[in-house]
Amino acid sequence: MNKISLNKSLKRGLGVFLFLFSCSFTFAQNKISGKIIDQKTKEGIPGASVRIKDTNTGAVADFEGKFSINALPNATLIVSFIGYTTKEVPVNNQSDLTIGLEESLNELEQVVVVGYGTQRKVDVTGATSSVKGEELMKQPVMTPTQAIQGKVAGVQIISSGRPGSSPNIRIRGTGTALAGTATLFVVDGVLTDDISNINTADITNIDILKDASATAIYGSRGANGVVIITTKKGVSGKMVINYNMQIGTRSATNLVKMANSTEYANYVSAASGNIIQPGEVSTDWYGQILRNAFMQNHNLSISGGSEKSKHYLSLGYLGDEGIVIKNNFKRFTARLNDDFTLHEKLTVGLATSFSNSRDQNVNLNAAYNNAYRAAPIIPSMIDGKYGNTSLHNNVGNPILDINNNDDYTVINRLQSSAYLDFKPFKFLTFRSSIGGDLNFKNARLYNYQFNNDQTTFIQAGGNQRNPNSNLKTSAETFFRWVWDNTLTYNQTFGKHTVSLMGGTTAEKYTMSNFEAFRRDVPPAKNLWYINTGNANTSTNAGDGDMWARNSYISRLNYNFNDKYLFTATMRADGSSRFPVQNRWGYFPSFGAGWVLSNEDFLKGNTIFQTLKLRASWGRVGNDRISSDGYIVTVEPNLAYPFGGGVATIGSAITQIKDPNLKWETTEEAGLGLDFSLLNGKLQGEFGFYDKRSKDLLINVKVPSVTGDKDGVVLTNAASIRNTGFEAALNWRDKINENLSYRVGGNITFNKNSVIGLNGGQPILDGGIGGSQQYTTRTDNNQPVGSFYVLQVLGVFQTDEEINAYKSSTGQVIQPSASPGDFKYQDTNGDGKIDDNDRVFAGAYQPKAYFGFNLGVTYKSFDLSVDGYGNFGNKIYNGKRAFRQGMYDNIEASMAYGRWSRGSGINNEPGGNAGNLPASTYFVESGDFIRINNIALGYNVSPDIASKLKVASIRVFVTAQNFFTFKKYSGFTPELTGDPTKAGIELNAYPTTKTLAVGLNVGF
Known part of the structure; x- marks a missing residue:
């Protein structure tokens, strides 16, 4: 064979070899099917991506998380989905795979x-x-x-x-x-x-x-x-049933220790000059009205569906007795969420929930106030009769305060929303959703008849009585609906991604309330109706409200190469709560982001996975004022004397209102840094903000000749500024396959200040009765609701010290004081102590608040601990300040730590009759740290769960609010309330600690 023929033969042979090799490569590929699931919930992940490594070949999981793809037996699949860690899975000659994805640490x-x-x-x-x-x-x-x-x-x-x-x-x-x-x-x-x-x-x-x-x-x-x-929504696949349960007990924690009979008798004797005998009893009134309460929480959910329809149904029951006797709260909830794919371009859904709550309330104002003030030398009850505390000090028996009435409220609430998503093109989505919130509230308050006689009280006398039973009923209904329509355009052009949304939203709210009252209603519960009472004592009242909003919204999101981000929004709101000329408000915002981790100079680094810098500015509004805030109304049935002194019934305008009320607006600018580093182990964010609220509503004084009964008019005349820094860090790591842990924390520093009243009247608030008609003042350059009180300089030790405390003109400043009384600062130097000497003494708003958490998982066990707290704020001990007379009880610390002649004590006055003026003595530190929740759980092994015919079982025990470290001497450093009078403890519900066990079962 010559050389040319050999070359031809080699070429033909090589061609045949390559052809056969390529055929073998093609035919060796297998069809691989599988399902992508959430590693924790075992539910399918619709839309997850599957790609063969080092190729462009891939597939997308269906509604159940299922996929199929052709790949070589030794290929590697790359599986990914937003929010989950990307996973590489070797095929290893398998044809059916179940791939579990873990939630992304990033x-x-x-x-x-x-x-x-x-x-x-x-x-x-x-x-x-x-x-x-x-x-x-x-x-x-x-x-x-x-x-x-x-x-x-x-x-x-x-x-x-x-x-x-x-x-x-x-x-x-x-x-x-x-x-x-x-x-x-x-x-x-x-x-x-x-x-x-x-x-x-x-x-x-x-x-x-x-x-x-x-x-x-x-x-x-x-x-x-x-x-x-x-x-939660339904997921496609087989039906999944879950049952969750918690049962436990609640009890009061951090109770204030009150004086016992001996301490009380000694204190009152010193304060009054009369010898008081301790008596044979020492009643702990808080111990009488508080209890260990049972709580339970049960939830059952059913989820399932197909590619065309998905369903989620849940039922829940919560029962909480409350730590105060007679207090009880129950709530039943039901939810049904449905989603239907009618066409590949059309999806509809419905989310509906119903709740029924029943609240057996108690009169906390009377119960706690009187439990604090009632004398311990009076027995609570003997032989079915109440101890007559009012005989001794004009304070009602706290147990009778609770038992004397039946306060019951039932609320039925239906909340529902429906949506339609239509996607005519891949890049365009139209969404219409309408939601409604319907609430029916019925309340009943019955007060029993009782007299101050021997059949009711251990001793006769006093003034605690209710000579006539009475019944008050009320019925309130509100309905709110909101209808949104939006059109969203999403498109990617090379490195540019644009999302543009525009639409309208409308909202309306209506409310009506009616109340009726009658005396002499029979005590039998089946007769508790208004018509069974004395018609001559009947009174009725009713009111309502109605407002509406109409809005236009738009948003632009722009992303260039996943490096540079820009967002702009615009909303125009029209509110019926403002006059026509000021009805519309316009609220724009802008935001920019720079993802530095995607820049070339950071690519390939081993520290940062994500590093993003962001900056933003925006304006929002507030229209939450009375719907008739600008409408002048006429008050009827007023008596006016004409000539001869005869009064004639007529009507008059008694309030002056600003016809030009406008929106409160808030403008805020901020900078932020978000990051993920060390392979996602450390996540964090830092943020700075400057938030200024202007045109705030405040009362301005008007001349008395205008005829306004309150002497003030509500108008836009104030500004408030909040500036702050916030940070959050979370670390997660896995030591090995059996042991992982997490540690996290966050802190926020905030400075609040009124920066301009613009002629408005400072708001005096926080009155607690008696001589303390107000304790807070909202004024320029101070936080909202700042405490405004007299400054205590110490305790007068002798008569000589009292006489030596003089003004610059030689006038004795507190001539009526006695040794053991407080020495107050003459702030304005006018030689006397009055309201003009008050000083600012802090506010309830903290300078910083924080939270922390940690968790450890070892095999089937998991432990988590959460806590939070704040520092830099103040609390006003209103219950201590509310002592109305020398026979009121006192706290144990006041009894044994009080001043006495020669003691030199300079921070606690001697025995006194109460009615002290508002002062720094009642202002205490609000700093605290609370271990909010400790939970220890165990996941039963799948083998044991399978033997029990269930999919999963988890048991756990949790302890809530067991440890609080605080400086405040009262019940709790956490006090709810309006901003201008927040932080005053007068009748706060004591902090409760809870010990509960729980069970989670999946079927």
Whole structure:
């Protein structure tokens, strides 16, 4: 064979070899099927991406998380989805795979709800935070906001232990004085100010919008921050059933120790000059009205569906007796969420919840006030008769205060939203959603008849009596609806990604209330109706409210090469609460972000996975004022004497109102840094903000000749500024396959100040009765609700010291004082002590608040500890200040730590008759640290669960509020209330500690 023929033969042979090799490569590929699931919940992940490594070949999981792909037996699959850690999976000759993805440690890759849409957190230019629903379930609470205490920087949550109550939420400080301070909640698109009807077990995620740039899309509703709650949806696949349960006991913690009979008798004897005998009893009145209370929480959910329809159904029951006798709260909830895919371009859904709550309330004002003041030398009850405390000191018996009445409230609430998503093109989505909130509230208060005789009291006499029974009933109904329509355009052009949203939203609220009252209603419960009482004692009252908003919204998101981000929003709000000329408000915002970690100079670094710098500015409004705030009304049935002294009934205008009321507006600028480093182990954020609220509503004095009965007119005449810094750090790491841990914390520094009353009248508030008609003053260059009191300089030790305390003119400043009395500062130097000598003594708003958490997981065990606290604020001990006479009881510390001649004690006065003026003596530190929740859980092994015919079992024990470290001498450093009078403890519900066990079962 010649050389040419050999070359031809070699070429033909090589060609045949390459052809056969390529055929073998093609034919060796296998069809691989599988399912991508959440490693923790075992639920499918729709839309997860599957790609063969080093190729462009891939597939997308269906609604159940299932996929199929052709790949070589030795190929490697790369599986990814937003919010989860990307995973490489070797095929290893398998044809059926189940691939579990773990939630990403990099929180910046997770998706957050931002209002009328969602974004990756890394793309967000405003200040937002998220809390997962599974974190909320670790605590035995009624509302989800209680469970996020201390978990989010910039968010302060002040909770009461009273069953059925809702916490106060302050996001980045207080930005108003008299207008509403309530945070806006958005539950599946329904706007509301109250989420006491929401079952915590139904929540998937809570997203908190903190700055004006993020909240501006909600315009007039965003001034106090926005909390967006997303409830659980059904997932395609087989039916999944879950049952969650908690049962436990609650008891009071941090109780104030009161004087016993001996201490009380000695103190009163010294104060009055009369010898008081201790008696044979020493009654602990708080011990008489408080109890260990049983609590329980049960939740059952069913989830399932197909590619075309998904369903989620849940039922919940919460029972909380309350630590005060007769107090009891019960709530039943039901939820049904449905989603239907009618066409590949059309999806509809419905989210509906119903709640029924029953609250057996108690008169805390009378019970706690009187329990604090009642003399311990009086027995509580003997042989079915009440101890007659009023015989001794004109204070009612606290047990009778509670038992004398039956205060019962029933609330039925239906909340529902429906949506339609239509996607005519891949880049265009139209969404229409309508939501409604319907509330029926019925209340009944019955006061029993009783007399101060031998059949009722151990001793006759006193003034605690109710000669006639009476019944008060009320019925209130409110209905709120909101209708949103938006059109969203999403498109990517090379390195440019643009999202443009525009739309309208309308909202309306109506409320009506009616009350009726009669005396002499029979005591039998089946006769508690108005018509069974004395018709001659009947009184009726009723009121209502109605307002509406109409808005236009728009938002532009721009992303260049995942490096440079820009967001702009604009909302125009029209509110019926303002006169026509001021009805519309315009609320723009801008935000920019720079993802430095995607720049070439940081690519390939081994420290930062994500590093983003953001800056923003925004304007939001507040219209939460009375609907008739600008409308002059006529007051009827007024008597006017004409000639001869005969009074004639007529009507008159008794209030002057500003016809030009306008929006309160808040402008906020901020800088932030978000980062993820060390392979996602450390997540964090830093933020600075400057928030200025202007045109705030405040009362301005008007001349008496104008005829206004209050002497003031409500107008826009004040400004408030909040500046602050917030930081959050979270570290997560896995030591080995069996052991992992997490440590996190956040802190917020905030400075609040009134920066301009513009001729407005400083707000005096916080009156507690007696000689203390006010304790706070909201004024220029001070925080809202600052305590304004006399400065205590010490205690007069001798008569000579009293006479030596003189003014510059030689006048004795406190001539009526006695040794053992307080020495007050003559601030203005006029030689006397009066209200003009008051000084500012701090405010309830803290200079900083913080939270911390840690968790450890070892094999099937998990332990978590959460805590929070604040420092730099003050509390006014109003219950101590409310002593109305020398026979009121005192705290044990006052009894044995009081001044006496020769003692030299300079911080506690001698025995006194009460009625002391408002002073720094009653102002105490509000600093505290609370270990909020400790939870220890165990996940039963799958083998044992399988033998029990269930999918999963988790048991746990949790302890809430068991440890509080505080300086305040009262019950609790957490006090709810309006901004201008916050931080006054007068009849606060004591802090409760809870010990509970729980069970989670999946079927």
